[in-house]
Amino acid sequence: FTDIKILLSSEISKESKIMFTRDIAERILKITPFIGLDEDPYLVIDNGRLLWVVDAYTFSGNFPYSEKYGQMNYIRNSVKIVVDAYDGSVTYYVMDTNDPIIVTYAKIFPKQFKRFEDMPKSIKEHIRYPVDLFKIQSHIYSNYHMDDVKVFYNKEDAWEIPNEVYGVGQKVKVEPYYIIIKLPNEDKEEFVLMTSFSPIKKDNMVAWMAARSDGDNYGKLILYKFQKDKLIYGPLQIEAKIDQDSEISKQLTLWSQQGSKVTRGNLLVIPINDSILYIEPLYIQAETGELPELKRVLVSDGERVVMEENLAVALQALFGKSKKVVVKKVEKPGTNLVEEAQTYYDLIEDSMKQGDWTGIGDNFDKLGSVLESLSER
Secondary structure, three states, X not given: OOOHHHHHOOOXXXXXXXXXXXXXXXXXXXXXXXXXXXXXXXXXXXXXXXXEEXXXXXXXXXXXXOOOEOOEOEEEEEEEEEEEOOOOOEEEEEOOOOOHHHHHHHHHOOOOEEEHHHOOHHHHOOOOOOHHHHHXXXXXXXXXOOOOHHHHHHOOOOEEOOXXXXXXXXXXXXXXXXXXXXXXXXXXXXXXXXXXXXXXOOOOOOEEEEEEOOHHHXXXXXXXXXXXXXXXXXXXXXXXXXXXXXXXXXXXXXXXXXXXXXXXXXXXXXXXXOEEEEEEEEEEEEOOOOOOEEEEEEEEOOOOEEEXXXXXXXXXXXXXXXXXXXXXXXXXOOOOHHHHHHHHHHHHHHHHHHOOHHHHHHHHHHHHHHHHHHHOO
């Protein structure tokens, strides 16, 4: 490490250790170079320790009669890997015992892989459906949702992942995103990974798909199709509505001329009851600075678009009669839905500052109910 302090420091003893490979992916691949890793490891807190959770894949390009995605035509999220952020210990848990590849590896290296049942419950509560696998499944399903042979052959009803305006004006594919939402016909909110679909070469939205992560529902994919006789705006159409709004366009132009760069965040498409809510953050970055600052939040119900300083004010402006926010304690639920939404949003922020995750969940449930009521107005 070419560091003289290692030689001279009095704090280094016989018990001291040095970690040569600190990068998570590099560390895992040195141990098991025969598995692939998801690009998005995530950090969890378990009993006061920081742990990295990494989704791992077994894959092949030689599965008979299977559609190819790049060089692969077979992939399974067969392993969850937990890396201790302090001592670097790496633990492998087998998720898919029906995958013959990982079963074979587990027989070759019997001490390397543990059963998923052996994963501590406190860590199981944090596992989530992997992004890279969901992207592949969404891409393949955009064609294979067609179950009529002639329709499939002619690609008459083919879908694609829609585009959005991101950054300083680039048109990019919408990335899947995690969200807490109450799925239709379910009793409570859950953590899901979702994406939307548009018809080929069209911008409207025809369906959305969610991958569930909670409890026994982990790994289940659910698809919701919109009625073909009803127009549901896709992300790019909402982006166009934003650009066409004279007040918003004027403000964006003004900020861009003041030595700053206006950057758009990801547009979130959030199903609420029988409606769709679109939310997009807006950032401003000084030409001499490196860190963008959240400046505004854009919210739309598909018809109107509002731009305000934060989400609570934007919801007030979209669903309320006035843009002025009055915060009151909710004594009787249902008296003023907009004020209720504002209050529950404030309570969520307070709970986040205090690390009260139960409070966050409870108030998020109440906020979701209020938003559903607002959408029914």
